[in-house]
Amino acid sequence: MTGSILAELADVVVRFGDSRAGREVTALDGVSLAVHAGESIGIVGESGSGKSTLARVLLGIQHPTSGTCQIAPSDPPRPRSRRIAAVFQDPKNSLNPRLSIGSIVRDPLVVHRIGDRGTRRAKVDELLATVGLPAETRRRRPRQLSGGQLQRVAIARALALDPELIVADEPTSALDVSVQGQVINALREIRQARGLGLVMISHDIRVVRALCDRIAVMYQGAIVEDGPAQRVLAKPDHPYTARLLAAVPSIDAQALVR
């Protein structure tokens, strides 16, 4: 079902801090990962294991200390910022509170000088409809929307440039449990309709189970296990994965999904 390699990290190391002062942190410690077109990968692991740093390397906002992150060429050529889009944890922080929802969703089109006033407006309506929000949401401000609605706006914005891959860093963890499932469903439907790739960062294995075909498990800056979701969940190879699974509350993943 998945295509050729879209993004490939090879032996990526990311260190923070001042090694001379002895306060160096190795956030990524030799990570290799190939992301294929259209596939959905869940990156799980405990806090501090390097998940967000991996997401930032994929997005091109964190440069590796060593190793490489290569994006396959596209035809026609498009910059990485148009091909890989981000959805962050807390939409209340990631969306500008002073702008209307319409301007927030339209902004990537303006930045990349795509379309004129009319086509941008039509595109905003289409994107809002895609995430299940009425067109009149365009005129609202972030404070007038719920957390779940705001995260849909963030997804609409991420889709504005027709990316090939969405990197979502804990997109549901700031939301009430009651709306987490709605955002997960929206992401799943959009992914299927568009053949969109997804890298989903989560400490919650249930979210990943609901959305991803493949799971990579991180521990102390390294990927310690990587395989088909069903196999990793049913028969984890690494003792850390087994511990992570044992820590999951016994609620079934279906409880998260409508």
Ligand SMILES: Nc1ncnc2c1ncn2[C@@H]1O[C@H](COP(=O)(O)OP(=O)(O)OP(=O)(O)O)[C@@H](O)[C@H]1O
């Ligand atoms: N900008 C930074 N400066 C210094 N240290 C950092 C920076 N970003 C991350 N780190 C450190 O790198 C390590 C990995 O952090 P990262 O945020 O990637 O982990 P994570 O698995 O996403 O954690 P969480 O689930 O808590 O977000 C941690 O020890 C963190 O403190």
